[in-house]
Amino acid sequence: MTNAWTDIKNTDLVVVMGGNAAEAHPCGFKWVTEAKAHRGAKLIVVDPRYTRTASVSDYYAPIRQGTDIAFLNGVMKYCIDNGKVQWEYMKAFTNASFIVKDGFGYKDGLFTGYDEEKRDYDKSTWDYVLGDDGFAVTDPTLEHPRCVWNLLKEHLAPYTPELVEQVCGTPKEKFLKVAEMISECSTPTKTMTSMYALGWTQHSKGSQNIRAMAMLQLILGNIGVRGGGMNALRGHSNIQGLTDLGLMSHLLTGYLTMPTEKDTDFDTYMSTRQFKPLRPGQTSYWQNYKKFMVSFQKAMWGDAATAENGWAFNYIPKLDVPAYDVLRMFELMNSGKVNGYICQGFNPILAFPNRAKITSSLSKLKFMVTMDPLETETSRFWENHGDFNDVDTASINTEVFQLPTTCFAEEDGSLTNSGRWLQWHWQASSPPGEAKHDSWIIAQLFLRMRELYRKEGGAFPDPILNLSWNYEDENEPTAEELAKEINGRALSDLMDPTDPSKVLVAAGKQVVNFSQLRDDGSTMAGCWVYSGCWNEQGNNMGRRDNHDPDDTGAYLGWTFAWPLNRRTLYNRASADINGKPWDPTRKLLEWDGSKWTGYDVPDIAPTAKPQDVGPFIMNQEGVSRLFARGMMRDGPFPAHMEPFESPVENVFNRKMRGNPVARVFASDAAQLGTSAEFPYAATSYRLTEHFHYWTKHNRVNSALQPEFFVEISEELAAEKKIEHGGWVRVWSKRGSVKAKAVVTKRIRPLICDGKPVHIVGIPLHWGFTGSAKKGFGPNSLAAFVGDANIETPESKAFLVNIEPSTAPKDKEASV
Amino acid sequence: MKLAGAGVAATSMGALGFSEAEAAEIAHVRPFKLATTTETRQTCPYCSVACGIIIYSKGDVRKGGNAEVVHIEGDVDHPTNRGTLCPKGAALKDFVKSPTRLLYPMHRKPGSDKFERMSWDEALDRIARLMKDDRDANFLAKNEKGLDVNRWTTTGMLAASATSNETAWATFKFAKSIGIVGFDNQARV
Numbered sequence A: 001m002t003n004a005w006t007d008i009k010n011t012d013l014v015v016v017m018g019g020n021a022a023e024a025h026p027c028g029f030k031w032v033t034e035a036k037a038h039r040g041a042k043l044i045v046v047d048p049r050y051t052r053t054a055s056v057s058d059y060y061a062p063i064r065q066g067t068d069i070a071f072l073n074g075v076m077k078y079c080i081d082n083g084k085v086q087w088e089y090m091k092a093f094t095n096a097s098f099i100v101k102d103g104f105g106y107k108d109g110l111f112t113g114y115d116e117e118k119r120d121y122d123k124s125t126w127d128y129v130l131g132d133d134g135f136a137v138t139d140p141t142l143e144h145p146r147c148v149w150n151l152l153k154e155h156l157a158p159y160t161p162e163l164v165e166q167v168c169g170t171p172k173e174k175f176l177k178v179a180e181m182i183s184e185c186s187t188p189t190k191t192m193t194s195m196y197a198l199g200w201t202q203h204s205k206g207s208q209n210i211r212a213m214a215m216l217q218l219i220l221g222n223i224g225v226r227g228g229g230m231n232a233l234r235g236h237s238n239i240q241g242l243t244d245l246g247l248m249s250h251l252l253t254g255y256l257t258m259p260t261e262k263d264t265d266f267d268t269y270m271s272t273r274q275f276k277p278l279r280p281g282q283t284s285y286w287q288n289y290k291k292f293m294v295s296f297q298k299a300m301w302g303d304a305a306t307a308e309n310g311w312a313f314n315y316i317p318k319l320d321v322p323a324y325d326v327l328r329m330f331e332l333m334n335s336g337k338v339n340g341y342i343c344q345g346f347n348p349i350l351a352f353p354n355r356a357k358i359t360s361s362l363s364k365l366k367f368m369v370t371m372d373p374l375e376t377e378t379s380r381f382w383e384n385h386g387d388f389n390d391v392d393t394a395s396i397n398t399e400v401f402q403l404p405t406t407c408f409a410e411e412d413g414s415l416t417n418s419g420r421w422l423q424w425h426w427q428a429s430s431p432p433g434e435a436k437h438d439s440w441i442i443a444q445l446f447l448r449m450r451e452l453y454r455k456e457g458g459a460f461p462d463p464i465l466n467l468s469w470n471y472e473d474e475n476e477p478t479a480e481e482l483a484k485e486i487n488g489r490a491l492s493d494l495m496d497p498t499d500p501s502k503v504l505v506a507a508g509k510q511v512v513n514f515s516q517l518r519d520d521g522s523t524m525a526g527c528w529v530y531s532g533c534w535n536e537q538g539n540n541m542g543r544r545d546n547h548d549p550d551d552t553g554a555y556l557g558w559t560f561a562w563p564l565n566r567r568t569l570y571n572r573a574s575a576d577i578n579g580k581p582w583d584p585t586r587k588l589l590e591w592d593g594s595k596w597t598g599y600d601v602p603d604i605a606p607t608a609k610p611q612d613v614g615p616f617i618m619n620q621e622g623v624s625r626l627f628a629r630g631m632m633r634d635g636p637f638p639a640h641m642e643p644f645e646s647p648v649e650n651v652f653n654r655k656m657r658g659n660p661v662a663r664v665f666a667s668d669a670a671q672l673g674t675s676a677e678f679p680y681a682a683t684s685y686r687l688t689e690h691f692h693y694w695t696k697h698n699r700v701n702s703a704l705q706p707e708f709f710v711e712i713s714e715e716l717a718a719e720k721k722i723e724h725g726g727w728v729r730v731w732s733k734r735g736s737v738k739a740k741a742v743v744t745k746r747i748r749p750l751i752c753d754g755k756p757v758h759i760v761g762i763p764l765h766w767g768f769t770g771s772a773k774k775g776f777g778p779n780s781l782a783a784f785v786g787d788a789n790i791e792t793p794e795s796k797a798f799l800v801n802i803e804p805s806t807a808p809k810d811k812e813a814s815v
Numbered sequence B: 001m002k003l004a005g006a007g008v009a010a011t012s013m014g015a016l017g018f019s020e021a022e023a024a025e026i027a028h029v030r031p032f033k034l035a036t037t038t039e040t041r042q043t044c045p046y047c048s049v050a051c052g053i054i055i056y057s058k059g060d061v062r063k064g065g066n067a068e069v070v071h072i073e074g075d076v077d078h079p080t081n082r083g084t085l086c087p088k089g090a091a092l093k094d095f096v097k098s099p100t101r102l103l104y105p106m107h108r109k110p111g112s113d114k115f116e117r118m119s120w121d122e123a124l125d126r127i128a129r130l131m132k133d134d135r136d137a138n139f140l141a142k143n144e145k146g147l148d149v150n151r152w153t154t155t156g157m158l159a160a161s162a163t164s165n166e167t168a169w170a171t172f173k174f175a176k177s178i179g180i181v182g183f184d185n186q187a188r189v
């Protein structure tokens, strides 16, 4: 989230699209209710189902899953055509005026440079024209035919209300009503917030869904302001934290990136990462990359990381592919190329698409380790449960270790919420049985491996032998010790750059925040964006001052938000080019003639002059990007693409399937179904009574929602002779499940491209362990294909068939 | 953390002039369950709203003893949820006390149809051995151009996005230093 949960009360319009906050994030959604009750805010819901969020909305419009880009591009076009643009903001704070290279264009659903063989674009034309001074050429009048603004208008031209209706199935008048309500937020004193979740990410073009809304928000001037923003409602309690800390194949901590084979040494690695400003006087904050990278390497390898050895750059693995993401790993596993796998608090056989492939892959492992406080289907994937897990146990030769871990109540530490607040929690109870902290288990595995390498030697032991592991009890690093390491400290006295006789931070002391990190090896910090979380003031994540001066919703004294305790990202954009708040009643920051003052920590140097320095300091341009240059694999503008399994063809290019640059493994391509065989458009979602596959272990939640079901419309039920409460079989090209049918008015057939499209809704909470009745998940059916940029599986849009059926059989019943 | 007191009701009753019979009646009233419990500030581990909660336990782990959760409720001081919880958070005690909580390391032999108990030492030694053998056999130190790549692709790891940042940092150090590249968390899916 760019903003905080508590900031939502400041909004005038909430758009919930690609999410269902009332059910999936109930206590955060209360701030929407607050805005409605006390500010008169309105709520729009756009969703294939009439969700419980929709039931309290002011306006609901249906949409076919996987067509959000067409809808949002349509809204952008409506706003521009009707002059509903926050002109001053758009001109000053976006790259609308930047001139794009000749040659860039879009035709038949494809951008310039498409290579069908490689399923990739040559992106050389997707860039700015650079002047002799090395800076991007701009035309502030927006008259140049090749400026971003004019290219954007051209790109959006086909997205008429008629096209939106044809593609999305949203009746034209409903679309127009939504577009009109949104367009009203183009004035500087009206703000809209976007709340989205996996309904936007789980698509083969998920990143572009989000981009489309971000662009709309920029055109309306709603980024960086109170009650605005792009608010990704993260699924798990610390998915934000684990991503910030770089627990992903392509990342290091704090959004530093893993080196690739092209990065032959440290200097080569750095040469593509210290981004020079593209406009005069801009901050381009990543120019500090080296300070954060060197401090990270010192945190990892201490004295073994020296200037001479490129700070132990050699120790970091180098990627030969963009990422060994989960889809790639299971593809490798299924072809026999993976031997061991550790699942810490993760249940792949219910979480990843094409369950049959996941089970087959796990069956090919030599060993698998699970770490969890609860039973999981994954740790028992080899166990036969009749229809619910139909495996041949004796033929599965995977050795399995099921390690019991503590749960939240039994440990100290911090979790990062969706609004980037790092909140500390304290241990309240003793672990049951022999359950152990994850950090103890990890320490044990590390120490045992290190010991083996010490004794026996082996493949490149250096990064293991030299890993910094200086804890009071090396068997169990404490949360406090680890948090301090994440924050960082001085390794030698840090002298004041303005007065070299003064010690700024003495050796061994915590740095105050990342502004004190250096690139000469004199500082260390595990994760620069978190620096400030535990400095010499103590544990800032444990702060509990809930005062909120003038009720802005900022709560600066409550825990710690990254970066630098900032609550709203890009908050400098809440004021105009002269530093005056767009809306004085919703001031965040103001330029007082010499510095920025206000309710939040400024997202800009405190003395950076408003006319000179742009608000988007992480970008080389200093402004935000309506045109993404070559940074997205599937285009600098969002363009409509169908899901890989779609009930209709792409109206821009009837031969094109899915995202033209998304990676599809050959065996998965063979398992994609067509609408002739599988006529119904399925989607997956959560229910408010359950959290993924955990709460089915709780008796209360299992009593509230005991049994797996699928939702269909009355029309489809009549057509297929399916009764409400009767058993149905739902199957795709990849698997089959049995469920109770819920026949509902909440789902209605849509007319898309001239034909009716029926939607089948599949919730995701059931398996074969726990207190609830045994059941299935949508992942048995979903396709094994991911987003072109980040490889998030397309779990929100796939094709199925459905028929009346009988109850599934458990093992006992079948023997 | 503080100890919640329960003395207030009885004393104020006396002050209001209640008779002996009423005092005897009061003595029969079951004492409040939450009296003499330890209060701990915590966060709901489910969704990213991260509602503040208070866990009431019998016993106090800070004092070296055992502690057992007796009640969980919303934290009224928390700015986001202000004491409210959703149907998931309200039933959190059921998760802590679930009958399917895991208690012991378990081991399944290849081809077997059951889990069998194993000691921590035996399990950890065996996993470390399996990992080292696989790493030594399949670690790719150099690519075909002779460049150092230090990749280990034949063992992978998924990290839990319900663990703390501190656990995550320890996990990161372990996984990346041994060369695991097939490393993701729930953010990927």
Ligand code: SF4
Residues within 6 Å of the ligand: A024, A025, A026, A027, A028, B044, B045, B046, B047, B048, B049, B050, B051, B081, B084, B085, B086, B087, B088, B089, B090
């Ligand atoms: S109580 Fe409900 S809304 Fe609050 S964090 Fe837990 S799951 Fe989310």
